[in-house]
Amino acid sequence: MSTGSIDGLRVIENFITPEEESELISEIDNREWGGNGIPPNPEMKRRTQHYGYEFSYRHRNARYIGLLPSMFSFLLSRLVSEGIVPSPPDMCTVNEYNLKQGIMPHRDASLFGPTILSLSLLSPCLMRFEKEGEDEIKVLLPIRNELSFFEFLPLAQRSLLVMTNSSRFDYKHSISKDEIEYLGDQKIVRGRRVSLTFRSLIKEESKME
Numbered sequence: 001m002s003t004g005s006i007d008g009l010r011v012i013e014n015f016i017t018p019e020e021e022s023e024l025i026s027e028i029d030n031r032e033w034g035g036n037g038i039p040p041n042p043e044m045k046r047r048t049q050h051y052g053y054e055f056s057y058r059h060r061n062a063r064y065i066g067l068l069p070s071m072f073s074f075l076l077s078r079l080v081s082e083g084i085v086p087s088p089p090d091m092c093t094v095n096e097y098n099l100k101q102g103i104m105p106h107r108d109a110s111l112f113g114p115t116i117l118s119l120s121l122l123s124p125c126l127m128r129f130e131k132e133g134e135d136e137i138k139v140l141l142p143i144r145n146e147l148s149f150f151e152f153l154p155l156a157q158r159s160l161l162v163m164t165n166s167s168r169f170d171y172k173h174s175i176s177k178d179e180i181e182y183l184g185d186q187k188i189v190r191g192r193r194v195s196l197t198f199r200s201l202i203k204e205e206s207k208m209e
């Protein structure tokens, strides 16, 4: 497990086995992808799948679409049995990043609960964290030992990112479009990456049944 200096942020490596990863990918690739011209987020360049609740990035709201499918059951049990969350998340967003695709700096919407989880499949990447409204404050990068506005966290293939507390509420996170990135001596080469972001909805009024 690796933790940076940001409160509430950690990565659990090898959260799933290579066999479980292959099984998840084949199940996901057998299902319909949205995004890239297809509702509920036709404006998005990357492809997505929504389970539990369908989230509109433009309208910042969620619509119930059913229970999470059984392909995620073993993950939900593991998240609870390992004490990562007290109860199973009720939604999952699958994001696909092909080469030259990333995600802009953002904080996850406040209608999602206090813990955001993201499982990285097929490829590693670097996630960048920046504190909102504190552009002037530089942080000391633990690995590079240099001052930067940003902190970077490597997300290994098959690792689980856990964002709570300050990392979830005070920081924006993003992923670059770069095919090759460096963190100190570590070279991170990106291939097709699929991530499973598990969250729970908290605000009843945001649920449009």
Ligand SMILES: O=C(O)CCC(=O)C(=O)O
Residues within 6 Å of the ligand: 093, 095, 103, 108, 118, 119, 173, 195, 197
């Ligand atoms: O791809 C990831 O790991 C992160 C996705 C993300 O930040 C989001 O969907 O809000």
Ligand SMILES: [Fe+2]
Residues within 6 Å of the ligand: 106, 107, 108, 173
């Ligand atoms: Fe996010």
